[in-house]
Amino acid sequence: MSQPETHTLVLAACRAGKPYPIISAEYGVPRGTIGYWVHQDRRSRGESAPPRPSACPRCDGTPLAHEAYSYLLGLYLGDGHIVSKPKQHHLSVTLDDAWPGIIDATETAMRTVMPAYRTGRAQRTGCTVVKSYSVHWTCLFPQHGPGLKSSRRIALQPWQHQIVGAHPWALLRGLIHSDGCRVTNWTVQRGKRYEYPRYLFTNKSDDIRQIFCDALDAVGVAWRVTRRAGCAYNISVARRDSVALMDAQIGPKY
Ligand SMILES: [Zn+2]
Incomplete structure (x- = not known):
């Protein structure tokens, strides 16, 4: 495929709303290049970038999917971990490879709770780490802190109690799944x-x-x-x- 042809097809795929990672894999074009092409294309047509999708239910009042959140809270309390330091922010949940359905359900829950951010997986020996990259996971799981969860106080905040109270089975499912x-x-x-x-x-x-x-x-x-x-x-x-x-x-x- 010639470069102009790839350029046209990639832009058409972007306009159709296809996610960058998929386009990148299909056409062998790096994500950064796709972003640059989209930017150039908009500029050539005098368009400005669309507003960024809403980012965080705690910071800007984006609606929060309560049932998915309750499930993800259970997974986080069981096997989750948040990394929050300069240039590195993500939530990760480590899951046994014996249960591929739970690995899928975890990634779906992350996407449902924080749709504006990308997710990914990393393979470890016998387990898979499912990650979602956002600076806002500490807003949604304020239980984040230094050291092991078992070495510090873990208390739900009133707004979390409300959600868990409305969706106790989702929380229990997350805790059992982890x-x-x-x-x-x-x-x-x-x-x-x-x-x-x-x-x-x-x-x-x-x-x-x-x-x-x-x-x-x-x-x-x-x-x-x-x-x-x-x-x-x-x-x-x-x-x-x-x-x-x-x-x-x-x-x-x-
Ligand atoms: Zn936030």
């Missing part, structure tokens, strides 16, 4: 095998376990603390009716 699991224990009695499914949530932070238990209380799911080596890191949901509720709303990881 730091929880559904396991099946079994015993044999009089030659017959009985299975006991249950949900486990494991987190070293007393505050995060409390947030998990408060949400379980809100939806009427019974739980108890199970101790491992004397430490109360695990919350177990084992009562049959409670497991049925969890199965209807969350289910096994996927």
